[in-house]
Amino acid sequence: MSSTVHVVGAGIAGLTAALVLARRGHAVRVWERSDGTGGCTHHGGGMLAPVSELDHGEAWVADLGHDSAARWRALLPDAPREVLATDGLLVVAHRPEWPLLDEHVDRAVRAGHGARVERVDAAGIAAREPLLAGRFHRGLWLAGEGRVDPRRLRRVLLRELDAAGATVRLGVEVDPARDRRRGGPLDGVVVDARGLAAPDLDLRPVRGEYVLLRAPAVTLRHPVRVAHPRYPLYAIPRGEGLVYVGATQVESGHEGPPQARSVLELLSALYGLHPAFAEAEVVELGVGHRPARPDHRPVIAPREGGLALNGLFRHGFLFAPVLAEAVADRLEGRAIDPRVSPFVAEAACAC
Numbered sequence: 001m002s003s004t005v006h007v008v009g010a011g012i013a014g015l016t017a018a019l020v021l022a023r024r025g026h027a028v029r030v031w032e033r034s035d036g037t038g039g040c041t042h043h044g045g046g047m048l049a050p051v052s053e054l055d056h057g058e059a060w061v062a063d064l065g066h067d068s069a070a071r072w073r074a075l076l077p078d079a080p081r082e083v084l085a086t087d088g089l090l091v092v093a094h095r096p097e098w099p100l101l102d103e104h105v106d107r108a109v110r111a112g113h114g115a116r117v118e119r120v121d122a123a124g125i126a127a128r129e130p131l132l133a134g135r136f137h138r139g140l141w142l143a144g145e146g147r148v149d150p151r152r153l154r155r156v157l158l159r160e161l162d163a164a165g166a167t168v169r170l171g172v173e174v175d176p177a178r179d180r181r182r183g184g185p186l187d188g189v190v191v192d193a194r195g196l197a198a199p200d201l202d203l204r205p206v207r208g209e210y211v212l213l214r215a216p217a218v219t220l221r222h223p224v225r226v227a228h229p230r231y232p233l234y235a236i237p238r239g240e241g242l243v244y245v246g247a248t249q250v251e252s253g254h255e256g257p258p259q260a261r262s263v264l265e266l267l268s269a270l271y272g273l274h275p276a277f278a279e280a281e282v283v284e285l286g287v288g289h290r291p292a293r294p295d296h297r298p299v300i301a302p303r304e305g306g307l308a309l310n311g312l313f314r315h316g317f318l319f320a321p322v323l324a325e326a327v328a329d330r331l332e333g334r335a336i337d338p339r340v341s342p343f344v345a346e347a348a349c350a351c
């Protein structure tokens, strides 16, 4: 493949695919209509949680994302902790919800990932997350999980693309159907990673509301999930005392600000994690829309002159590295990772 690869969309899907392609020596140009803060990626929590996400997905989620933290580390070996942390995730539950922890372990065992989950008691919780000492007596520790800070990560990926010789055009909207003509801006191979703006993929928006807090006095070291049947919560530490608290999952494309009910539920559950969060400042009440296909699975679909990568739903950061490698393999005509094959729509790639 000697032509320029045009990646349309600088969300996590497009940026990761672009970086893998650029590092493999391809001439890469990225086109992004926003200033670099557009799309779902800006709003994501950034957990790399293949096994702890099993309560929201099927076994394939854990299979496809199982080595995501390690893949991110391999892609960005020098990324500082504020950008990428791959040293574990804690799940805790209040006493009435302890059975949920057992269900969680059972699900992981059934999915073939039981060895990745360690039960921890009060001492184990306190050792991993001193803030929670004395507050929880049972939990689960997932050593292979982690998190990224999506906004910092995006900036790092843009810098890495520059270092790898790729060009990035921010603030430019392109249309693969129109601009692929010979001599047009997208003359070459196109990777369409436009998220919800992409046509023909049967996508729908799934709304997610979250709260960003500044809580310098409340230090979490790792992402923490609270198991609850009605108000599941996760709190993810970010640099500068910020904590991301997420997230709802609502079948809606409504663009308006978060509902009071959602904020009440998220913050009440957070207060149950630790009452000191009551002193935090609310920095942002945010909303993002996850690009979802009817089966909630990602897809690599053939397109005239290239392919589309989409449908990352609630696992964009988790799946991006493995899907990016598959996109590059596909464009180069190589065999792709068998874990990804079920997500590749069949048809000849016309690259």
Ligand SMILES: Cc1cc2nc3c(=O)[nH]c(=O)nc-3n(C[C@H](O)[C@H](O)[C@H](O)COP(=O)(O)OP(=O)(O)OC[C@H]3O[C@@H](n4cnc5c(N)ncnc54)[C@H](O)[C@@H]3O)c2cc1C
Pocket: 008, 009, 010, 011, 012, 013, 014, 031, 032, 033, 034, 037, 038, 039, 040, 041, 042, 043, 044, 045, 046, 047, 048, 172, 173, 174, 175, 193, 194, 195, 196, 197, 198, 207, 208, 209, 210, 246, 247, 248, 287, 288, 289, 290, 291, 309, 310, 311, 312, 313, 314, 315, 316, 317, 318, 319
């Ligand atoms: C509240 C919330 C929490 C989440 N938490 C997590 C989590 O913890 N872990 C996880 O793995 N995932 C999480 N996700 C999911 C994750 O954020 C998404 O799967 C991911 O961001 C989708 O990335 P994308 O690149 O496919 O799409 P997008 O991020 O939407 O990127 C598409 C880009 O294409 C650009 N674009 C569109 N049309 C054009 C055009 N014509 N020309 C140029 N550019 C164009 C857009 O501006 C946009 O930047 C969460 C999502 C939400 C909403």
